[in-house]
Amino acid sequence: MxxxxxxxxxxxxxxxxxxxxxxxxxxxxxxxxxxxxxxxxxxxxxxxxxGIHARTLELFETMGIVETTLAQGNICNGFDMYNRGKPLAHVIFDTLESRYPYFLILxxxxxxxxxxxxxxxxxxxxxxxxxxxxxxxxxxxxxxxxxxxxxxxxxxxxxxxxxxxxxxxxxxxxxGLEFKGAPYPNYWLLADCDLDWKYPLHHLSVFIHPSGVTAFFPLYSDRGRLMFELPDATIDMEMAEPTIEDVRRHMNEREIDYKSVGSPNWLAYFKLHHRIVDRYGDG
Structure with a gap:
C-alpha cells in the first residue's frame, strides 16, 4: 500500500x-x-x-453571506396548529428580538x-x-x-x-466518544412534493389527529415537506419503499384538506433519535 x-x-x-x-x-x-x-x-x-434560525442568520451576516442566503430561501414568519384539519392556534414570529424575526427555509x-x-x-x-x-x-x-x-x-x-x-x-x-441516547420507537414518513391546499404555504403547520401528528415545512412557492408520524410503525418493522399514494392516504385519514399533492423528489421512512456526544473535545 x-x-x-x-x-x-x-x-x-x-x-x-x-x-x-x-x-x-x-x-x-x-x-x-x-x-x-x-x-x-x-x-x-x-x-x-x-431550517435556518434567526441566530444563524445573524452569524451569516457577520460572515458576509446573509443577503445571498435570504435571496435563495423562503421566509417563514408564522406557525399554525390544527386539530383534525381545523384551526387551533396561530403564532407570528414578528416579536423575535432579531434583525431576522423569522425562520428561513432553504x-x-x-x-x-x-x-x-x-x-x-x-x-x-x-x-x-x-x-x-x-x-x-x-x-x-x-x-x-x-x-x-x-x-x-x-x-x-x-x-x-x-x-x-x-x-x-x-x-x-x-x-471512543459516546453518543448517548436512543431512537424514538416509531418511524416517520417524509415527502418533499408539490402541494395545493387551503392552508398557508408560508407558515410552519402542525396537524394533530388520533392517527398521528403531521408537520408541514414550506420549501419553495407551492412546494414543501410533509412529515407524518407513524405510531403503529415501530422501528423493528421492515418498511417497503413509500409512494405518493401513501402520502395521500395519510392526508385523507388525518382530515387534512388538499386539492393535489404530487411530483415528489424525495420520499423516505426515517427514524428520529435523541442523542448527544458525551464531550466535545479530546486531548
Whole structure:
C-alpha cells in the first residue's frame, strides 16, 4: 500500500456539510487556512436539514453571506396548529428580538453551495473521496491517516482535527466518544412534493389527529415537506419503499384538506433519535 506524508496543516476538518464548511469559512476569516476532506465523491442533492434560525442568520451576516442566503430561501414568519384539519392556534414570529424575526427555509444542498462558494473565495477547496481512517497522538500534535480513492493512504500532521462528519461520525468512533441516547420507537414518513391546499404555504403547520401528528415545512412557492408520524410503525418493522399514494392516504385519514399533492423528489421512512456526544473535545 502506498503511503504519502503531506505537509502539515493547523486544522484538518473532517466532513464538508454545513458544519464543516462553516468551520472552514470562519477559520479562514480569522487567518487560519485549514484543509477540509469528505469521503463522498459529490455533495448531497437532498434538502435534508432546511431550517435556518434567526441566530444563524445573524452569524451569516457577520460572515458576509446573509443577503445571498435570504435571496435563495423562503421566509417563514408564522406557525399554525390544527386539530383534525381545523384551526387551533396561530403564532407570528414578528416579536423575535432579531434583525431576522423569522425562520428561513432553504434546502441544505443550497446552503452548502453558498457556504462552499464563500469558502472557495478564500482559496480553500473540499478534498473529496478522502476518508479519515485513523488518528494517532504525536508530540506535539496529531497524525491523521486518510484513505484515498485509489486505495492508497495519506498521513497528515496537524494541531487539531475538527470532526464535522455527522451522526455516523468516524472522528467520534476513532476517539471512543459516546453518543448517548436512543431512537424514538416509531418511524416517520417524509415527502418533499408539490402541494395545493387551503392552508398557508408560508407558515410552519402542525396537524394533530388520533392517527398521528403531521408537520408541514414550506420549501419553495407551492412546494414543501410533509412529515407524518407513524405510531403503529415501530422501528423493528421492515418498511417497503413509500409512494405518493401513501402520502395521500395519510392526508385523507388525518382530515387534512388538499386539492393535489404530487411530483415528489424525495420520499423516505426515517427514524428520529435523541442523542448527544458525551464531550466535545479530546486531548
Amino acid at each position: 502506498t503511503v504519502s506524508r503531506n505537509s502539515n496543516t493547523d486544522v484538518l476538518i473532517v466532513g464538508a456539510g454545513p458544519t464543516g464548511l462553516t468551520m472552514a469559512c470562519e477559520l479562514a476569516r480569522h487567518g487560519v487556512t485549514p484543509r477540509i476532506i469528505d469521503k463522498s465523491p459529490t455533495p448531497s442533492v437532498h434538502s435534508k436539514a432546511f 434546502a441544505q444542498s443550497d446552503t452548502e453551495k453558498i457556504l462552499n462558494a464563500h469558502m472557495e473565495s478564500f482559496g480553500i477547496r473540499v478534498e473529496r473521496e478522502k476518508e479519515l481512517v485513523g488518528i494517532e497522538r504525536t508530540d506535539p500534535g496529531i497524525t491523521a491517516r486518510l484513505k484515498l480513492k485509489d486505495g492508497s493512504e495519506e498521513l497528515i500532521d496537524c494541531s487539531y482535527i475538527a470532526g464535522c462528519d455527522g451522526a455516523h461520525s468516524t472522528s467520534r468512533h476513532l476517539l
